[in-house]
Amino acid sequence: MTQPTDTATETISGGHLVAKALKAEGIDVIFTLCGGHIIDIYDGCVDEGIDVVDVRHEQVAAHAADGYARITGKPGCAVVTAGPGTTDAVTGVANAFRAESPMLLIGGQGALSQHKMGSLQDLPHVDMMTPITKFAATVPSTERVADIVSMAFRECYHGAPGPSFLEIPRDVLDARVPLASARIPRTGRYRASTRQAGDPEAVERLADLLVHAEKPCVLLGSQVWTCRATDDAIDFVRALNVPAYMNGSGRGTLPPGDPHHFQLSRRYAFTNADLIIIVGTPFDFRMGYGRRLSPTATVVQIDLDYRTVGKNRDIDLGIVGDAGLVLSAAAQAASGRADNGAARRKEWLEELRAVERQAYDKRLPRQLSGARPIDPYRLVHEINEFLTEDSVYIGDGGDIVTFSGQVVQPKSPGHWMDPGPLGTLGVGVAFAMAAKHARPDKEVLCLFGDGAFSLTGWDFETMVRFGLPFIGVIGNNSSMNQIRYGQAAKYGQERARIGNTLGDVRYDEFARMLGGHGEEVRDPADIRPALERARESGKPALINVWVDPEVYAPGTMNQTMYK
Numbered sequence: 288m289t290q291p292t293d294t295a296t297e298t299i300s301g302g303h304l305v306a307k308a309l310k311a312e313g314i315d316v317i318f319t320l321c322g323g324h325i326i327d328i329y330d331g332c333v334d335e336g337i338d339v340v341d342v343r344h345e346q347v348a349a350h351a352a353d354g355y356a357r358i359t360g361k362p363g364c365a366v367v368t369a370g371p372g373t374t375d376a377v378t379g380v381a382n383a384f385r386a387e388s389p390m391l392l393i394g395g396q397g398a399l400s401q402h403k404m405g406s407l408q409d410l411p412h413v414d415m416m417t418p419i420t421k422f423a424a425t426v427p428s429t430e431r432v433a434d435i436v437s438m439a440f441r442e443c444y445h446g447a448p449g450p451s452f453l454e455i456p457r458d459v460l461d462a463r464v465p466l467a468s469a470r471i472p473r474t475g476r477y478r479a480s481t482r483q484a485g486d487p488e489a490v491e492r493l494a495d496l497l498v499h500a501e502k503p504c505v506l507l508g509s510q511v512w513t514c515r516a517t518d519d520a521i522d523f524v525r526a527l528n529v530p531a532y533m534n535g536s537g538r539g540t541l542p543p544g545d546p547h548h549f550q551l552s553r554r555y556a557f558t559n560a561d562l563i564i565i566v567g568t569p570f571d572f573r574m575g576y577g578r579r580l581s582p583t584a585t586v587v588q589i590d591l592d593y594r595t596v597g598k599n600r601d602i603d604l605g606i607v608g609d610a611g612l613v614l615s616a617a618a619q620a621a622s623g624r625a626d627n628g629a630a631r632r633k634e635w636l637e638e639l640r641a642v643e644r645q646a647y648d649k650r651l652p653r654q655l656s657g658a659r660p661i662d663p664y665r666l667v668h669e670i671n672e673f674l675t676e677d678s679v680y681i682g683d684g685g686d687i688v689t690f691s692g693q694v695v696q697p698k699s700p701g702h703w704m705d706p707g708p709l710g711t712l713g714v715g716v717a718f719a720m721a722a723k724h725a726r727p728d729k730e731v732l733c734l735f736g737d738g739a740f741s742l743t744g745w746d747f748e749t750m751v752r753f754g755l756p757f758i759g760v761i762g763n764n765s766s767m768n769q770i771r772y773g774q775a776a777k778y779g780q781e782r783a784r785i786g787n788t789l790g791d792v793r794y795d796e797f798a799r800m801l802g803g804h805g806e807e808v809r810d811p812a813d814i815r816p817a818l819e820r821a822r823e824s825g826k827p828a829l830i831n832v833w834v835d836p837e838v839y840a841p842g843t844m845n846q847t848m849y850k
């Protein structure tokens with residue numbers, strides 16, 4: 288029989304306050320690796336009905352929190368212990384920082400009562416995390432635990448989203464305080480909507496530019512997905528008849544085959560367009576820092592973050608705001624004009640389609656290659672053919688993933704995951720974990736390089752332990768090929784194998800050892816049947832595909848990532 292509770296005397300611990308604050312944010316899982324400094328949070332999660340997914344490396348916990356945010360639209364949360372637990376998670380936080388992904392990392396810390404005395408695992412976590420987060424702080428008292436957790440979530444959504452970090456000293460976390468003295472922010476009551484429609488005058492100017500443009504194009508970047516602006520983006524390109532390119536998480540905004548979906552003619556479009564609209568992606572290395580756009584084109588940049596607009600190259604018009612609201616306002620403003628210019632752009636779309644088709648036809652023989660060892664183009668072609676509307680595709684690797692960037696087209700919005708501009712190897716299993724946990728109804732397929740997989744591959748065991756089936760494909764070239772190419776080019780063949788050669792590892796056997804499904808493929812004709820069997824197995828699976836180590840992706844050969 289439960290005791291009647293006296294609210295005046297009821298107490299609560301810091302870990303339980305963390306769980307209440309997570310619950311208020313709508314979070315239903317934490318990714319974690321245990322430590323004595325943080326176990327009270329687990330106890331709180333049990334009470335609040337929050338799942339505890341315990342992984343094998345803290346980097347994976349942090350990447351999974353990043354992945355969870357991308358998939359669900361809610362912030363992710365990883366909980367790690369003090370010292371090495373927190374330093375292990377740094378890469379995951381850094382990746383989320385560059386990828387504009389909202390997540391909270393909670394790290395343990397030695398007791399405040401032993402502050403700077405040399406306690407177990409004591410490190411200056413906040414100093415270390417400050418440059419790679421939007422907010423990093425120590426929780427100073429138990430009463431403030433939930434308050435500061437909610438503050439950290441608020442800070443995640445300031446401008447473009449990103450990660451926050453909190454360290455909670457052990458005595459602060461474990462202490463019990465009167466429930467009445469703790470501030471526990473309530474769901475929906477501690478932060479406002481960040482959806483901003485942009486300066487109305489600037490939106491009118493964009494409408495003007497659009498109705499007069501002969502050859503416009505739009506690049507739909509990751510923020511189109513972050514803002515859940517898919518429908519607005521589709522309405523925009525259709526109403527104004529504007530060809531669309533997509534990058535990062537913006538891939539899949541339009542399905543392949545859509546008359547406004549373009550991929551292979553981007554360079555041509557950027558060179559020949561008279562109006563280029565960049566939505567929610569910075570002018571970073573992926574965009575050649577903005578240098579690859581026609582010097583005579585009118586350039587418009589729309590971004591959530593004021594600091595991104597106009598960075599690295601001049602623009603003709605900048606709009607700070609939510610991708611969906613700005614695009615729909617611009618389409619609305621243009622619809623009021625006598626002629627929105629849509630019909631005039633028919634030839635421009637045909638011109639781009641011809642370029643697109645030519646590029647596709649040129650590559651097709653490679654995609655259908657029967658060569659042994661397998662041409663990586665064939666592997667990524669088979670994967671692209673295999674994906675359904677419900678397949679989330681994840682790329683985690685070097686050269687092999689560069690191939691896939693050209694060929695694999697997600698069939699639905701939000702179904703493409705790559706690390707983002709930090710280029711972090713090792714995100715794959717973590718993203719698969721987050722995606723499958725959040726959306727068990729989805730199929731998850733991850734293409735790994737053998738180098739990338741081996742960084743965090745032990746968490747395949749976590750996938751088995753939690754019953755999270757996914758299809759892992761390893762493009763195995765027994766090398767860190769993307770790096771090897773540059774070494775060979777710079778230092779000659781005889782020095783090309785220094786520091787980049789891996790063993791001929793049977794990752795399929797590794798999968799089986801851990802209780803998953805595993806297969807090895809040497810013949811291109813066997814790729815598809817192996818994929819089907821992995822799908823049927825209902826288990827976490829690894830298909831070890833031996834690809835030709837002497838074949839490199841054009842992007843690797845041009846070293847575009849360094850330019």
Ligand SMILES: Cc1ncc(C[n+]2csc(CCOP(=O)(O)OP(=O)(O)O)c2C)c(N)n1
Nearest residue numbers: 684685686687712736737738739767768769
């Ligand atoms: C964590 C991390 N370490 C190192 C690198 C540098 N790097 C970029 S590509 C690459 C090779 C990756 O090898 P693999 O995953 O096997 O793919 P491959 O290029 O062989 O297809 C390396 C080491 C990185 N991006 N991230």
Ligand SMILES: [Mg+2]
Nearest residue numbers: 736737738766
């Ligand atoms: Mg490799």
